[in-house]
Structures are given as C-alpha cells and as structure tokens.
Amino acid sequence: MTFLMVNVLLMLTWAAVSGxxxxxxLLLGLAVGALSLWLVREQFAAARHRVNPVKLLVLTAVFFKELSLSAIKVALLVIRPDMQLRxxxxxxxxxxxxDFEITLLANLITLTPGTLSVDVSEDRKTLYVHALDCHDPAAEKRAISTGFERRIREAFPL
Incomplete structure (x- = not known):
C-alpha cells in the first residue's frame, strides 16, 4: 500500500510540475513514478515500514508551500532595479x-528556487547550501531545520 501511495504522490508531483x-x-506520471520506485526498490523496501503516510503528505504540502513562497521571493528579488543580492x-x-533522508533534504532544497545543495561532508554531518540571498545564514539554517528537516524526520521515523 505504501508503494501505491508514494507512486500516487509522485504522479501528482509530476502533474503539478508539468502543469x-x-x-x-497522469498516466505518464504514474509510469515515471513506478519506474523511479523500481530503480530505488532496495532502499524503498528497507524504509517502507518506517513511513508515516500522514506526515509524508504534510511534508509534500510544506514543499509546495515553500516552492510557491520561494518562487515569489526570487521573482521579487530579480525584478528590483537595484537587485541587492547577497x-x-x-x-x-x-x-x-x-542516506535516503539526506538525499531527500538535498533534493528538496535544490528544487526550491533560490537555494541549491552544493555538497555533503564526508562524515555526512554537514550539508553545504548555496543561497541566492544569504544575508542571514542563521535564519536560512533555522528555516531548513524547522521546515524540511523536521518534516523528513517525522515522515520517516527511525
């Protein structure tokens, strides 16, 4: 059942991104989602029993909210005549x-306009992130920690 639910979420994400x-x-999104899940079937099978479906939906909703807000923020930054980017x-x-959680976090950050995951330290304790407007790195870290990172921990409990 989890495979089907994750595949439906991937299908809806596909449809939303393609507009x-x-x-x-939707059928193409379902096929691409199934292929994607088949490619990561071993990792998916290992994590399958630890997925909280409600929290996964919340994570998806948070991603789409952040996607929208970030797109607006970046648009406003670039249309300003003085474009004060830092x-x-x-x-x-x-x-x-x-690894699955770190990869998911890095991908969510990269998919959000204005940010890009650059690298993960060898000890997997630090993620390096490029921000288009990095005037307050502490606020950026807080936003990631209380947003995506917390929601990933809740959706995929140990």
Missing part, C-alpha cells in the same frame, strides 16, 4: 543520519 492534470499526463554558501549541520 497538466490530463489523463495521459549570494553565499553556508554550512547546514545535519541531524538526519540515513
């Missing part, structure tokens, strides 16, 4: 320990 909720596009890279201390 088309037609039947053929790009920078900051080190985000990870509390997530599993």
């Amino acid at each position: 088309s909720f037609t039947i053929p596009n 790009p920078g890279i900051f080190a985000f201390p990870l509390t997530l320990t599993r």
Whole structure:
C-alpha cells in the first residue's frame, strides 16, 4: 500500500510540475513514478515500514508551500532595479543520519528556487547550501531545520 501511495504522490508531483492534470499526463506520471520506485526498490523496501503516510503528505504540502513562497521571493528579488543580492554558501549541520533522508533534504532544497545543495561532508554531518540571498545564514539554517528537516524526520521515523 505504501508503494501505491508514494507512486500516487509522485504522479501528482509530476502533474503539478508539468502543469497538466490530463489523463495521459497522469498516466505518464504514474509510469515515471513506478519506474523511479523500481530503480530505488532496495532502499524503498528497507524504509517502507518506517513511513508515516500522514506526515509524508504534510511534508509534500510544506514543499509546495515553500516552492510557491520561494518562487515569489526570487521573482521579487530579480525584478528590483537595484537587485541587492547577497549570494553565499553556508554550512547546514545535519541531524538526519540515513542516506535516503539526506538525499531527500538535498533534493528538496535544490528544487526550491533560490537555494541549491552544493555538497555533503564526508562524515555526512554537514550539508553545504548555496543561497541566492544569504544575508542571514542563521535564519536560512533555522528555516531548513524547522521546515524540511523536521518534516523528513517525522515522515520517516527511525
């Protein structure tokens, strides 16, 4: 059942990103989701019993909220005539320990406009993030920690 629910979430994400909720596009999203899950089937099988479906939906909702807010923020930054950008890279201390969780966090950060995951330290305790406007790295770290990172821990409990 978890496989089906994750595949449906992937399908809906596909439709939202492509901007088309037609039947053929939904079927294509379902096929791409199934292929993606098949490619990571061993990792998925290991984590399958530890997924909280409600919290996974909350994580998805938080991602779409952050996606929207970040897109608006970046748009407002770039249309300003003076464009006062302060790009920078900051080190985000990870509390997530599993590769799947770290990869998910890095991907969610990269998919959010204005931020990009650059690297993970060899000991997997630090994620380096580039921000388009990094005037307050502490606030960026707090936002990631209380947003995506916390929601990932809740959706995939140990």
